[in-house]
Amino acid sequence: MKVTIIGTGYVGLVTGACLSEMGNHVVCLDVDAKKIQVLNDGGIPIYEPGLKEVVQRNVSAGRLQFTTDVQLAVNHGTLQFIGVGTPPDEDGSADLQYVLAAARNIGRYMTDYKVVVDKSTVPVGTADKVRAVIAEELAKRDKQVDFAVVSNPEFLKEGAAVEDFMRPDRIVVGADDERSILLMRALYAPYIRSHERLLVMDVRSAEFTKYAANSMLATRISFMNELALLAEKVGADIELVRKGIGSDPRIGYQFLYAGTGYGGSCFPKDVNALMRTGKEYGIDLKVLNAVDRANQHQKTVLVEKVVARFGADLTGRRFAMWGLAFKPNTDDMRDAPSRDVIQALAERGATIVAYDPVAAEEAHRVLSHVKSLQIVDNVAATLEGADALLILTEWREFKSPDFDQIKRLLKQPVIFDGRNLYEPALMRDLGFDYRGIGRGTAQLKAAE
């Protein structure tokens, strides 16, 4: 099939590459000429495991191309995917300007039947707006061209995006005409292991499903983070509690990890956008409100622990930080909790020496205003002369580190672990003052 992807970011590039992998002919369009240049020079503008290989293979096979030429891109695909950003507006609602600009371009240049597929995360009712904008452009040209607008929200996770796209748990298609449903079924047939995994529904339910999924996952995390706060006080270990409740199949093990608060480009933005939709319709989403507030607070917890240990004035203190990206296997720094922690430590006068296996460049870009932040290229360089180590991202290479080296290089053996990577009893035996999130049992023992 001929497919056009509008917006060649995390979602657009992965979608385009993975669709070409099954033999489709894909053109990826972006307004960012630098990004397109990097791709046309054989580079990949983001870090995503396995993506480079898929892109290179399909570019070589002539099935995948990148362009800034709007007319060429619109002419190419029967399926026109919109995968542009939907960042938060000032009031928290999703800013639809990029989606509607993409739709306008489709209306401006289309000459034959198109299925316009909203893959960006967009509020309920956006498909109607997309349809109206396209119709308006066609009317300006006095053209009668048939088209459908379909909602096809994306559920991939960064760091596992290629795998998630190639082997999805489910594909949601919101459509109300048979022709577009047939095309969408044919496009996705190679990716689904059983036909039940392709869920066809009305457009509004599909749009809503995306926000419901992210809000449910964010709710689990905030709930666990709150329980972790209490676990510390009552002398329980949230890691044991997690296993204890996760073993109930009605609860399940996933997305129950307490930490430094959820970040990334989706959960914070989508939780707020859904609350905003609620407001518009006169529904106060109280649970979601609490989820967001709990998350704001959780981002301060690690710094509160540092202050409890070293005092409020951190002038002259130096902290090692492992991990900057909002999660492992990505270079994405959007809403990464490390940003809040670095900002708060710097405001209190501390110096931070950080290491991240892939996010260094992106971190330099978004944190250039923090003069007391240094980013180094290995773990040992962070530790030398530091007052304590803070762990912000659970990269694999941090899971079994050289504890002797950590002890030798730190001024005193103190670790604030925002990802609960280590066993508190072992850390105590090794002589560390080890403070995780919600590890209350260990705190009781340490006080004995």
Ligand SMILES: NC(=O)c1ccc[n+]([C@@H]2O[C@H](COP(=O)([O-])OP(=O)(O)OC[C@H]3O[C@@H](n4cnc5c(N)ncnc54)[C@H](O)[C@@H]3O)[C@@H](O)[C@H]2O)c1
């Ligand atoms: N990142 C994720 O993991 C993820 C997962 C699922 C859904 N989503 C949703 O998908 C959408 C895209 O997210 P992303 O992370 O890929 O964003 P991104 O910022 O990485 O990419 C968006 C791209 O769109 C381009 N763009 C903007 N306007 C354009 C236009 N008119 N024509 C062509 N290109 C244009 C930008 O230059 C940018 O390269 C958002 O709605 C997001 O919520 C993201």
Ligand SMILES: O=c1ccn([C@@H]2O[C@H](COP(=O)(O)OP(=O)(O)O[C@H]3O[C@H](CO)[C@@H](O)[C@H](O)[C@H]3O)[C@@H](O)[C@H]2O)c(=O)[nH]1
């Ligand atoms: O038990 C957990 C699981 C995750 N997180 C945090 O939650 C955030 C989001 O993690 P994750 O969901 O793995 O990453 P994203 O790439 O943001 O993916 C989410 O957001 C995407 C964009 O909408 C969706 O497509 C995905 O399905 C959804 O998981 C990160 O800060 C994680 O550290 C926790 O704190 N505890």
